[in-house]
Amino acid sequence: MSKAIDSPALSQSPTLEGADDERKSALATLPSSDAPSSQANKPPAGPPGPMQQDPSLILQGKKLAVVFTAMLLALFLISLDQTVLSTALPRIASDFNAFDKQGWCSSAFVLTQTAFILWFGQFLRIYSAKWTLIGCIIVFEIGSILCAAAPNVMALIWGRAISGVGAAGMFVSMIQLMATITRLEDRPKLFGAFGGVFGISSVIGPLAGGGLTDHAGWRWVFWLNLCVGAPAILGCTFLLKSSLPIGADPTKRSPRDLLHQTLRMDWIGATLVLGAVTALVYALQTGGNQKPWSDGGVIACFVVAGVLCVAIFFWMRFKGDTALVPPAVFRKSPASICGICGASFFNRCSLLMISYAIPVFFQVTRHHDATKSGLDLLAYMLSVVITVIGAGRVVSATGRYWYFLVGAPVLGAVGAGLLYTVTPSTSTAKIIGYQILCGVGTGATLQNSLFAMQAEFRNEMRLVAQATGVASFSQFLGGTVSLAIEQAALSTQLAKNFPIYAPQAPLAIIKESPLEIYSLPSDIIPSAIFAYVKSLKIVFVIPVAYYGLGIISALFITNISIKPPSAAKGDAKDAEEGKVAPVEESKEKAEGDVAKGVAEGEVARSEGV
Structure with a gap:
């Protein structure tokens, strides 16, 4: 079976003479029809070039399922850590008497995770993704141990910062492993599973954090990471196969060479x-x-x-x-790469802002506690999970992801616009419907933006880790910026509306905890609820702009098909009849007879193998 998706030779636009030489060279390596079958089955000499994917490392079926499960466990460790802490933070701040530093317990993690994403992209051009992943899990666990045993809030903040470094390396390593062990056309559904893990942890995390904090103490929120991390380390150690970094020179792998390359990093x-x-x-x-x-x-x-x-x-x-980010990453297709970064940034912004606003709305209008308001977010997160998995399967089947990036945010914008209209008397059923619209709009784009970057560099594999790191950096930066904008916008609106509609309410206390509204005198509560909901509208309308900017960004992304040519699904019968799978991309067809000759040579070579 031919697995040629896009010929690397085509991406380099060969000259007439170079193309002819390459075609002749390729045909010369093919076994003749009269040659013995043992010769026909002989693999080509030499490893794949730095631009190509090594077919010997590709996994399918049960092997891929087992390895991918280990990777999902490591990913679950990262995503659970980010969500489980939310319900424990008030207790941590109270125990350490450090309410002014409460925000840094979360921000320290996000800061180092965002800052080190790009560094690990370059690191993985030198070191194996498998051992980098395992090492980063250990770093993450060291940070968790420091948090669990923290004697004061500063030690806890430093522990969170260390965990953030480990999380950055884990994420980039898994993306690199995906590019190494899976076919391009299989990745969308696997990326969908990645997104599903993030969504599931968003539901489980707050509930687990609240339960552990109430019954075992907040320190168990961090000890929990050890329980998840240990099997993740074992699974990655025994199930993942170590390989050279893509494009690495196998003759320069001595400790001295590796040290020299490390010192030459940016x-x-x-x-x-x-x-x-x-x-x-x-x-x-x-x-x-x-x-x-x-x-x-x-x-x-x-x-x-x-x-x-x-x-x-x-x-x-x-x-x-x-x-740290080679100019070649942006030089390949500047508009498309910038579009991917923009879509990643704005989609993450809308995800986190809506995730924050909905629980607060239910706390204010329904008097739900932190745990129950987390359940109120279930409709949104489940729709994100289901859509991200479903979209991944559709992309794997059709080979097209661009339409999701452009079309899905329209639904998200409609849903966010409808959330802007909610009042304290709006029925829960309507709010659930609005959440589902937002969830579909977010889920269909969440992982496809990262996959779009890998598709762009499908023929330049040595840059995949750094290019995907740029998209991931955009995502995490979007999360950081959106939460800051949300807090600033809500704080401004509260300061504006409470003096008008509820001047007797203690705004400083209510800003710390919305549930304090229900500790006010009964005659003030309705006006305080009205003032808070009116202020919260700004948090629902901003995602409309985010979705719109995400659509504009996606319009600049190249519409690439990652589905193999139909003839490439072919069988031995096609090969015997002398049929050659056509190159899929229309722009590559337009290269003319020279490119066609190169493509035929590449396909023939793959069929000869």
Whole structure:
């Protein structure tokens, strides 16, 4: 069976003479029809080139299912950690008497995870994805142990930062492994399962965190990570096959060579990215909360972040291929790559903002506690999970992901617009329906934006880890920015509406916990609820803009089909009749007779194997 999806030779636009030589060379390696069958079954000499996927590493069937299960367990560890903490944070802040540092318990994790995503993309050009994944799980667990045994809030924050570094490496390693052990056309449904794990953990996490905090103590929220991490390490150790990084020189793998390559990594670029993300997160975390936006320190952080971003741009251009993000990543198809980054950023923004707003709405209007309001989010998260898995299967079957990226956000925008209209008297059934619309709009795009990046670099495998790291960086940065915008926008609206509709209510206390509304005198409660819901509308209308910007970004993404040619599904009968699978992409057909000759040579070679 021919597995040729896109010929690497075509992506390099050969000259007439070069193409002819390559075609002759390819045909020369083929066994003649009169040759013995043992010769026909002989594999070609030499490893695949740095641009190609090694077919010997591709897994299918039961082997893939077992290995993928181990990877899902590692992914569940990351996603559960991010959601299980939400219900434990108030108790942690109370025990340490550190309400002013409560936000940093979450932000420290997000900060290091976002900042180190790009660094691990370059790291994986040197080291095996399998052992990087295992090492990062261990780093993650070290951070969890530090959090569980933390004597004070600063130790806990440092533990969260260490766990964030491990989470960044785990995520990028799994993306790299996916590109190594799976076929391009199989990845959408596997990416869908990744998204499903995130959605399931969003439902389980708050419930598990609340239960552990209430009955065993908040420290067990972090000890739980060890229970999940141990089988993940064992599974990855014994089930995953170690392989060279894509494009690595097998003759330069001695400890001295690896040390030399590590020292040549873009450490300055990594430092600039860490500084820019830290300055941005600090400004967003403190601005509008602990300090006004006009505060000199907040403004200075924004300025520093902007200056560092400019410095990063010029530094990457100066470093070239050895940069943290090689310019080649954006040079291939600048508009499409920027479109993928934009879609990743805005889709993540809408996901987190709606995830935050819906539980708060039910706490305010229905007097639901934190655990029950988490269940109120079930319709949204289940629709995200079901859609992300379903969309992945559809993309695997049809070979097209672009239509989801452009069309699905329309449903999300409609759902968010309908949520903007809700009032305290709106029925729960209607709100569930609106949540489902938002969930479908989010789920169909959540993983497809990452897959779009892998499709762009399907013939340049050595850049897959760094390119996908750029898309992942955009996603995590979107989550960080959206939550900061949500908190600032809601805080501004509360300060505006409470003096008008509920001037007697203690706004400072209500901002810390919406449920404090129900501790007010009974005659003030209705007006306080009205003021809060009116303020919350801004949090529902902003995702409409996010979905719209996501659509605009997706329009710039190249519409690539990842489905193999129908003739490539062919059988031995096709080969005997001399039929050759056509190259799928229309633009590659347009390369003319030269490209056609190269393509035929590539397909013939694959059939000869």
